[in-house]
Amino acid sequence: MRRIGVLTSGGDSPGMNAAIMSVAKAARHYGMSLIGIKRGYNGTLCKSNHIEDDMVELDLDTILDIADQPGTYLRTARCLDFLRPEMRAHAVSNIHEMGIEGIVVIGGDGSYHGALELCQLGVPCVGIPGTIDNDLAYTEMTLGYDTALNSCVEDVRAIRATSRSHDRPGVVEVMGRHCGDIALKVCAGTGAEICLVPEVPWSIQEVVNRLCRQIDMGNLRATVVIAEGAWDSMQPYDWQHYLMECHERVHDDSTISTSYLAKVLKHKCKAEARPTVLGYTQRGRQPSAYDSWFAFEAGNLAVNLLRNGIGNQVIGIKDGRVYYMPIVEALQKKREFNLSLYNLINSL
Numbered sequence: 001m002r003r004i005g006v007l008t009s010g011g012d013s014p015g016m017n018a019a020i021m022s023v024a025k026a027a028r029h030y031g032m033s034l035i036g037i038k039r040g041y042n043g044t045l046c047k048s049n050h051i052e053d054d055m056v057e058l059d060l061d062t063i064l065d066i067a068d069q070p071g072t073y074l075r076t077a078r079c080l081d082f083l084r085p086e087m088r089a090h091a092v093s094n095i096h097e098m099g100i101e102g103i104v105v106i107g108g109d110g111s112y113h114g115a116l117e118l119c120q121l122g123v124p125c126v127g128i129p130g131t132i133d134n135d136l137a138y139t140e141m142t143l144g145y146d147t148a149l150n151s152c153v154e155d156v157r158a159i160r161a162t163s164r165s166h167d168r169p170g171v172v173e174v175m176g177r178h179c180g181d182i183a184l185k186v187c188a189g190t191g192a193e194i195c196l197v198p199e200v201p202w203s204i205q206e207v208v209n210r211l212c213r214q215i216d217m218g219n220l221r222a223t224v225v226i227a228e229g230a231w232d233s234m235q236p237y238d239w240q241h242y243l244m245e246c247h248e249r250v251h252d253d254s255t256i257s258t259s260y261l262a263k264v265l266k267h268k269c270k271a272e273a274r275p276t277v278l279g280y281t282q283r284g285r286q287p288s289a290y291d292s293w294f295a296f297e298a299g300n301l302a303v304n305l306l307r308n309g310i311g312n313q314v315i316g317i318k319d320g321r322v323y324y325m326p327i328v329e330a331l332q333k334k335r336e337f338n339l340s341l342y343n344l345i346n347s348l
Contacts, residue, residue, distance in 0.1 A: 001101040003033045004306050008072040009040035009107035012283055013130045013144025015291035016106055021067040022299025023104050024060050030307050034058045041079040041114050044091035070284045092121045102306035106130040116327050124311020126302040135179035137335035139316025146290040148282040153189045155278055163221035168272040173258040175282050176227035183227040187345045193222040195345045198229035199337040208268045297322040
């Protein structure tokens, strides 16, 4: 191949820029030109007024210092238009018009499905798993997960320090829509006492009982860590019942939040529970050494695969080493949740 493209899609994750930089270095080394496709699959549709707002040739000298930067130089966005067959055909036409012969796709599950569609339309793609959630079953770690985890551990340690000073529990929400790995490992890494994840059903009363038990044992600064997707695994509940006791009112599910859980715990456990939502701080950190290393090896491997005419692949980590496998097989793998660690955290 003489010219390849690279795009970042879905939620941004630390290490995406390091991966772009690695792809650019490898492309130059092998004498290939590189086109940066902006805002994910939106860039392939060329919807902007000027082509340089959608696709631009990446000069290694101009992006030489982006590897350590958080976020993504190419920007990112979800693209609902790409779900339509006629729009995917339009994207392929634009890709061919730009002379792009293969694409490195950096993103998560949804990005991989988009890459698979392009592969089926004759555009070879290689995927790099860029998502902080660590929710792709074929790889031990996704790009950005280690950085996000360390960010959360640092923040929860700080929250527990002030909780200890004031003898008050903390309720901390971390990211993880369908995967509780961040919440699980944060608890294990900080000593947090209660973990709530999407993979395991739970109830408000169960959390109340656990926190009351901690307080009765003299632990007045216990921490509840909840993954953002854990609200979907909550057992049937009556928020009106709980919050009427707290002199609060909930009108619909959209108002259920970490702050409301803290209010319930404050009332039921007679403790000054304080809520914290860590939010996008998890995505916006400088990549860790682990994520930077993974990005470096993955970017180089992706270019080598395309250079040798090997597409329809995704890159991951297995037994601590970078490897690749077909996209179809990767998407079919089922993720296994570490239930034994979850039970250990919630029982100690």
